[in-house]
Amino acid sequence: MRAFVITGPGRAEVQDVPPPRPGRGEVVVEVDRAGVCGTDAEIYSGAMSYLDSGQAAYPIRIGHEWCGVVAETGPGVDRAWLGRRVTGDTMLGCGNCDRCTAGRQHLCADRYEIGLRNGWPGALAERLPVPVTALHPLPEPVDPVLGALVEPGGVALRSVLGAGLSPGERLLVFGPGTIGLLVGQIAVARGVEVHLLGRYEPSLTFARSIGFAHVWTAQTLPDLRFDAVVDASNAAENPARAVEVVEPGRRVVYVGLSGEPSLIDSRVVALKDVTVVGVLSASGGLAGTIELYASGAVDPRPLVAATVGLAEAAGALAGERPAAWGAAPKIHIDPRR
Structure with a gap:
């Protein structure tokens, strides 16, 4: 499959990489839309603190604001998830430590962060592996633009x-x-x-x-x-x-x-x-954000300046903005382009 890979500070390319296979308790999501944010830009530039602490290392596949459709299920996952539109939590705790069992998995010392921490691949790719416990179903009114805005909304x-x-x-x-x-x-x-x-x-x-x-x-x-x-x-x-x-x-x-x-x-x-x-993450705020978007109480779609393909992601991360995009702050990526 095609994936956007940051190979070093200021260096990135679209590569053909092996598609993910779902492990026990996991699904594979076919990504519809992914957002990029300031943290992603810091990884691209080399300024992100995880690079100094060793919690992240090049090459990195970024993308933690995403939505898509469940395409595969792994062992132990209800196949009713297949075909469902979803988004999910970025923070993936170990599930066993005191923080995880107390509902604070986003603070787990051994956590993965999708597209950011400890090597879990991100959503700037055609497919993304995700633990089923991190998934949040998206109702019909929450289109792909809104779906990829759930994480920052959380x-x-x-x-x-x-x-x-x-x-x-x-x-x-x-x-x-x-x-x-x-x-x-x-x-x-x-x-x-x-x-x-x-x-x-x-x-x-x-x-x-x-x-x-x-x-x-x-x-x-x-x-x-x-x-x-x-x-x-x-x-x-x-x-x-x-x-x-x-x-x-x-x-x-x-x-x-x-x-x-x-x-x-x-x-x-x-x-x-x-x-x-x-506030560290969206954990605990995702379900409430989906409800706000689905009801129409909050419509953040005007915040998206443009949606581009994987090949244009590097320019977006480097701050390249055609005048026609205007001043809206968010850039989305469609990995199918």
């Missing part, structure tokens, strides 16, 4: 839930990229007043174009009460700023990662009695 939903807001309260989101915009869309669907803060006018203009009325820069941000802050940016200074601007006694959620350490003054956290929440 990250965003967990971030919104972590903010602990009630309808009518006010949320400030740092970073109007894919996760930040999804956080905003999900929060709006829950009756929250959303404000977005960013740096670059194209992304701010795009946010306004899809319905966000309160879009600011650091220079224009009004002096308002913010009942929670979600930092979905990669700016090293924003974690400290989030603690400074949030209402005392409320919550700050960190989901974005900067390329350098972000310093927070714990004295401010303590004196303001702020709760700090970290």
Whole structure:
């Protein structure tokens, strides 16, 4: 089968590789659509921390935002899965440790991460092996575009839930990229007043174009009460700023990662009695995201700028963007092209 393989920093090619065979408890999914994100771009550039820690090594087959159809089942898997449209969790725990048995498989020390960690191949390929326990069926209203947006949507939903807001309260989101915009869309669907803060006018203009009325820069941000802050940016200074601007006694959620350490003054956290929440993955948020998409309460399809084939994936990861794509943040890959 054809697969996109990153062979080294800034080097990738489409290769013919052996198709996967499902092991016990596994299925093989024929991939309809896969998204690429900032983490994938970091693997392509060589900046991703897993490469330094040894949790990832070239060659790597990326792709952890995906949907498709179950094409094969392995031993121990109900054949009723065959032909079902699915997406799935990126985080594949060992299933035996204390974290896994407590429902925190996404924190398992020995976990695989599809397309990212410990060599599990990703979805930028015609077929993908997945444990059946990681699968989530997709209802008819969730088309391939939405299906490949379930994983980032799950990250965003967990971030919104972590903010602990009630309808009518006010949320400030740092970073109007894919996760930040999804956080905003999900929060709006829950009756929250959303404000977005960013740096670059194209992304701010795009946010306004899809319905966000309160879009600011650091220079224009009004002096308002913010009942929670979600930092979905990669700016090293924003974690400290989030603690400074949030209402005392409320919550700050960190989901974005900067390329350098972000310093927070714990004295401010303590004196303001702020709760700090970290979000690693979509685990625990996938089913809820599918429900939001299926109901029409959240429609993130405008966030997808273009869908390209495997041969164009390297350009997308390198930041090549034809002007016709506009400023929407997400790029999808159709491995069948």
